Amino acid sequence: MSESAPQRPSGRGRFITFEGGEGTGKSTQIKKLADRLKAAKLRIRVTREPGGSPGAEIMRHLVLSGMGRLLGPEAETLLFAAARDDHVRTVILPALNQGTWVLCDRFADSTRAYQGSLGQVPEGLINAMQAGHDRRSQAGPHHHPRPAGRDRPATRRRAPGRWHAGPVRGREAELPPGPARGLSQDCRGRSRTLRADRRQFRP
Numbered sequence: 001m002s003e004s005a006p007q008r009p010s011g012r013g014r015f016i017t018f019e020g021g022e023g024t025g026k027s028t029q030i031k032k033l034a035d036r037l038k039a040a041k042l043r044i045r046v047t048r049e050p051g052g053s054p055g056a057e058i059m060r061h062l063v064l065s066g067m068g069r070l071l072g073p074e075a076e077t078l079l080f081a082a083a084r085d086d087h088v089r090t091v092i093l094p095a096l097n098q099g100t101w102v103l104c105d106r107f108a109d110s111t112r113a114y115q116g117s118l119g120q121v122p123e124g125l126i127n128a129m130q131a132g133h134d135r136r137s138q139a140g141p142h143h144h145p146r147p148a149g150r151d152r153p154a155t156r157r158r159a160p161g162r163w164h165a166g167p168v169r170g171r172e173a174e175l176p177p178g179p180a181r182g183l184s185q186d187c188r189g190r191s192r193t194l195r196a197d198r199r200q201f202r203p
């Protein structure tokens with residue numbers, strides 16, 4: 001993060017998402033950045049996923065209750081999509097259109113890591129879901145280039161009995177190919193991401 005104060009944007013606000021495994025310091029860094037932006041006289045809105053709007057908070061209870069596990073990873077991904085749609089339409093876009101900077105605790109990269117990389121939901125479904133949000137936001141596409149060799153055919157099946165990722169609060173340590181690793185691999189080589197090492201980004 002730059003040490004100089006951010007410039008006041010003209011027109012639209014900026015959308016900044018914080019991604020990482022559980023307890024990696026996302027909320028801590030959001031608070032720090034929010035304080036800096038407020039000091040620079042920028043309007044900010046802090047929000048989170050799943051949730052962030054009244055409708056999406058109801059969906060949050062559903063997905064974090066483990067209901068997604070009963071339905072299966074594809075259906076669970078659609079629950080996340082429905083929650084995100086409400087959040088984007090009713091909170092994020094109106095704020096950005098008013099020039100507010102939006103800081104969001106988790107967003108689309110969590111879906112790619114938890115449902116995509118871990119749950120093995122076909123990339124095509126996740127891309128289609130993201131394309132819908134991009135279309136509605138008219139903010140230009142969110143680019144999600146994937147490192148070479150990580151693309152999967154949409155038809156690939158999960159091995160029987162394979163662990164279904166989903167929202168797994170408190171269980172990341174049990175997982176060999178953890179979501180945090182998926183997130184960190186996913187962000188490599190992307191110009192839109194900044195990788196933050198918690199040793200450098202203290203509370």
Ligand SMILES: Nc1ncnc2c1ncn2[C@@H]1O[C@H](COP(=O)(O)OP(=O)(O)O)[C@@H](O)[C@H]1O
Nearest residue numbers: 021022023024025026027028198199201202203
């Ligand atoms: N850079 C850091 N180094 C060490 N501990 C940290 C760091 N950032 C946050 N913490 C601590 O780790 C815990 C989880 O941080 P939190 O910001 O709530 O994570 P998250 O929002 O990703 O779940 C908190 O107790 C916090 O004080």
Ligand SMILES: Cc1cn([C@H]2C[C@H](O)[C@@H](COP(=O)(O)OP(=O)(O)O)O2)c(=O)[nH]c1=O
Nearest residue numbers: 022049050080106110111114166167168169
């Ligand atoms: C946004 C999102 C979250 N999740 C998961 C990640 C977390 O396990 C859970 C959200 O829990 P939460 O308590 O908000 O996260 P954290 O512990 O990092 O503060 O939902 C998905 O599986 N897919 C998604 O698209």
